[in-house]
Amino acid sequence: MSSRKQLGLGLGAAALVIGAGIGVSGFASAATTPTPTPTASASAGANNDGHERGHKGGRHGHGGGVDASALAAKLGVDEAKVTDALKAFRDANRPPTRPAEGEKPDPAAMEAALAKSLAESLGIDEAKVTAALEELRAEAQSERAAALKSRLDNAVADGKLTQAEADAVTKAVKNGVIGGH
Numbered sequence: 001m002s003s004r005k006q007l008g009l010g011l012g013a014a015a016l017v018i019g020a021g022i023g024v025s026g027f028a029s030a031a032t033t034p035t036p037t038p039t040a041s042a043s044a045g046a047n048n049d050g051h052e053r054g055h056k057g058g059r060h061g062h063g064g065g066v067d068a069s070a071l072a073a074k075l076g077v078d079e080a081k082v083t084d085a086l087k088a089f090r091d092a093n094r095p096p097t098r099p100a101e102g103e104k105p106d107p108a109a110m111e112a113a114l115a116k117s118l119a120e121s122l123g124i125d126e127a128k129v130t131a132a133l134e135e136l137r138a139e140a141q142s143e144r145a146a147a148l149k150s151r152l153d154n155a156v157a158d159g160k161l162t163q164a165e166a167d168a169v170t171k172a173v174k175n176g177v178i179g180g181h
Helices: 003-030 068-075 079-093 107-122 126-157 163-174
Strands: none
Touching: 068 079, 068 126, 079 107, 107 126, 126 163
């Protein structure tokens, strides 16, 4: 098989895996179930297989992806208050109908609205809330990048990808070609 075909197959497979992961996590974050109270084992963030579960980056609109525990710690407030404030924001900003095909809310505007709402609900300076949300987003991006690097390194070590193919996937994700970022 030519190296072009291998690169194409490698990029296609990586895009499929990343797309499926984003779709599953987006579906999971869109659920309207009440927020459960975390336990020590549930808060650990890792499963027995060592893979992270869930999203903490806040990308899934209406505050649905924000990790209340981490945000509460950054803000120095009670987690239950943050959870209640996030739920109130989600409820107040839930669109009455599903957006049209290809239509997406402006992430910067949603994050600004979330910061303003949380600041008002928690009695905290909006700039402090914005900074905490930005820190959490940067941490989540860093965690996703490290997880991708690990998966690609394993694929290279297992002979599933060449280093050039892994580098191409990394570049494509970094430049927003694949991965939805």
